[in-house]
Amino acid sequence: MINHINVIVSDLKRSTDFYESVLTVLGYRKKLVSEQTVSFSDGLSSDPGGDLWLSVGKPVSGHFAFQADTHKEVHDFFERGINYGGKSNGAPGYRVHYHPQYYAAYLLDPDGYNIEAVCHK
Structure with missing residues (x-):
């Protein structure tokens, strides 16, 4: 089981606004905020900081899916x-x-990460 994921983003505010918007419908809420990092949680992770972290840096490629x-x-x-x-x-x-x-459904986020929402029903 995955405890948390850290996604490197080029513009923290832009990415925070984007992820906050798309993840709200899946039950995620902003958890921690600093100048370099924002985290989100769906309330199910044992990590007190949340299970999705955005950190400022040079983005890399990747794909991840949300339930x-x-x-x-x-x-x-x-x-x-x-x-x-x-x-x-x-x-x-x-x-x-x-x-x-x-x-x-699949989206490319502001840094080009391929993100997905999937329902198995």
């Missing part, structure tokens, strides 16, 4: 991401090549 409970959450994640400067990397829909109930 959604409903198809509506996947749609809301995608719509909010587009509205906050994300780019579509795959509109909401089934990805049956993974498994028959794999319902997901």
Whole structure:
């Protein structure tokens, strides 16, 4: 099980605004804030700082997915991401090549990370 992920971002405010928008629909809230780092938590992690950290630096490539409970959450994640400067990397829909109930949407965040919301129902 993953305890936390640290994502290196070029503009902390821009990325914080983006992630706060898309993750709110999945139950995440901002946890800790400093000049160099912002963390988010869905309340399920044992890490008191949260399970997603944004830190200022030189971005690298990557992909990570967030669990959604409903198809509506996947749609809301995608719509909010587009509205906050994300780019579509795959509109909401089934990805049956993974498994028959794999319902997901993909966004490129402000630094080009491929992020996903996925519902397995």
